[in-house]
Amino acid sequence: MADRLSRVFAALADPTRRDMVARLAAGDATVNELAGPYQVTLQAVSKHLKVLEDAGLVSRTRDAQRRPVHLEAEVFDLMTKWLERYRREAEERYRRLDDVLRSMPDDVHPAPPPHEGGAPT
Amino acid sequence: MADRLSRVFAALADPTRRDMVARLAAGDATVNELAGPYQVTLQAVSKHLKVLEDAGLVSRTRDAQRRPVHLEAEVFDLMTKWLERYRREAEERYRRLDDVLRSMPDDVHPAPPPHEGGAPT
DNA sequence: GCTGTACTCAACCGATCGGTTGAGGAGACG
DNA sequence: CGTCTCCTCAACCGATCGGTTGAGTACAGC
Known part of the structure; x- marks a missing residue:
């Protein structure tokens, strides 16, 4: 899956990830904050974020030990x-x-x- | 993957299927016609079409033994x-x-x- | 009715996906 | 320093995906 568009569509094919995008549209959030509503481990959320990041949909910066996620x-x-x-x-x-x-x-x-x-x- | 939007995004996450959509935007086509440019078997194309159909992106009718595909x-x-x-x-x-x-x-x-x-x- | 054309169904296979657990790394703070 | 919080990396697992081959269905035409 090399091309950008494919990664973007694939990233948004998951309802959890679309939900995260929706949440991020309202403002940046940390991984913990994003994980809140979902019944999955933090690692799973981290993976979802990586998928979104690889697709160029979000970017992650650093704020102390927090990794605020920003919607692109x-x-x-x-x-x-x-x-x-x-x-x-x-x-x-x-x-x-x-x-x-x-x-x-x-x-x-x-x-x-x-x-x-x-x-x- | 129950919800419609997920199926649509997932269907379009594949470059071959996006290509088919692009081709179908120019007019209906049979499975054989769609298979033409791709280096895969007819069965693989048929599967792609099924994915697109399940997502509601295309519909398939019947014309003799042909199965013309139509973009929705x-x-x-x-x-x-x-x-x-x-x-x-x-x-x-x-x-x-x-x-x-x-x-x-x-x-x-x-x-x-x-x-x-x-x-x- | 037999043959050829157009296509689908079924079974299988390797790769990827979404999830888990376990083991850290990075930084705030006592 | 040690420890706690926040987060990532690595390995593993079952399910799904994109592809294959092989067999079967539906219809046209001789």
């Missing part, structure tokens, strides 16, 4: 970009297909035109 | 909602923290209550 917002942009791209394509195509189906009750056609006008902004 | 755009909304929520929170907080740091060169952490107690042992 930039990564969300990466996902949003990926998402928006295909979401728009798919929705646009969906609208177009719907249109095509209405004007073509039977038979087949060679190939759809590369583009059409009138797509909403 | 709605699911992207689910992710976008989740993303946007925390992205906004995090960025807002980031801006706020930045401001706070400037007016607070040292000292004075809120130091949340050391609640705790119990758990294991």
